[in-house]
Amino acid sequence: MEEDDFRCVECNEKASELHRDYSNGILKITICESCQKPVDKYIEYDPVIILIDAILCKTQAFRHILFNTRLNIHWKLCVFCLLCEAYLRWSLLHVSEPSSDPADIIRYTKEWEFYGMFGLAALAACCSFLWVVCQLQGGTLELSLLLRALLLSCYGKVLLIPAVIWEHDYSPLCLGLIKLFVLTSNSQAIRVILNSSRRLSLMAVCLGLLSETCVAQAYKKLPWSFRDIVDV
Structure with missing residues (x-):
């Protein structure tokens, strides 16, 4: 994925990455520079939880699905x-x-x-x-x-x-x-x-x-x- 393809699910600001992969399998979620919250908290969530939030029409869940995933169905x-x-x-x-x-x-x-x-x-x-x-x-x-x-x-x-x-x-x-x-x-x-x-x-x-x-x-x-x- 190219830079600035992602969006913060909280404030909709662009982000270059969702998480950073360190050595030994250590992952750290990227913090948004604008709102100081995780860019996308849903990358740690179970798909069922994401689906429930989408059914509830939560803005954060929609941003995760539309901007931070490549769902081609x-x-x-x-x-x-x-x-x-x-x-x-x-x-x-x-x-x-x-x-x-x-x-x-x-x-x-x-x-x-x-x-x-x-x-x-x-x-x-x-x-x-x-x-x-x-x-x-x-x-x-x-x-x-x-x-x-x-x-x-x-x-x-x-x-x-x-x-x-x-x-x-x-x-x-x-x-x-x-x-x-x-x-x-x-x-x-x-x-x-x-x-x-x-x-x-x-x-x-x-x-x-x-x-x-x-x-x-x-x-x-x-x-x-x-x-x-x-x-x-």
Whole structure:
């Protein structure tokens, strides 16, 4: 890693190293010159503790993950989250069409509408990201870093799968809470990347959500569907 690649998890100041390796396996955590605290206390923590702090949306945990680690699973996580959201959207299309015919399971596996929902989820995510970029273009913005942060902060969407599998009367409430958690994580990621105020990050996320909702509503008003294309 290059110099000044790291950040202090407490004050966000740049640092050249997280720890210094002395002889005989002795490691000493680097102290931040600005706040006089360890640059990254999480390098000694168990991954489970880091995950819990990230779920609690702690700023220090987000800085550790986004700046001081090289976690390169964001594209895989993005595809998985899009599949989860596409499955949720697709399943909601048939929630009003109950059937006791076992053959329906086979018919559903061939539904082209699932691919349409996947494309819609991807398009909505792109529109949301572009809207966030447009709102924040006035500051110093690294698009690749912001994109990575937003993708990693969408990890809460994996909860959509158990929410759909264990369907019950409170599913709308569960889905709403999952959406709120994802938006909170997105807001915290933007705040950490840009070192901005909470108000700015919340505004960017809300406007991104608005653009995503507009895309979804526009898709519903289209006079055709994927099923019509396949039948033709």
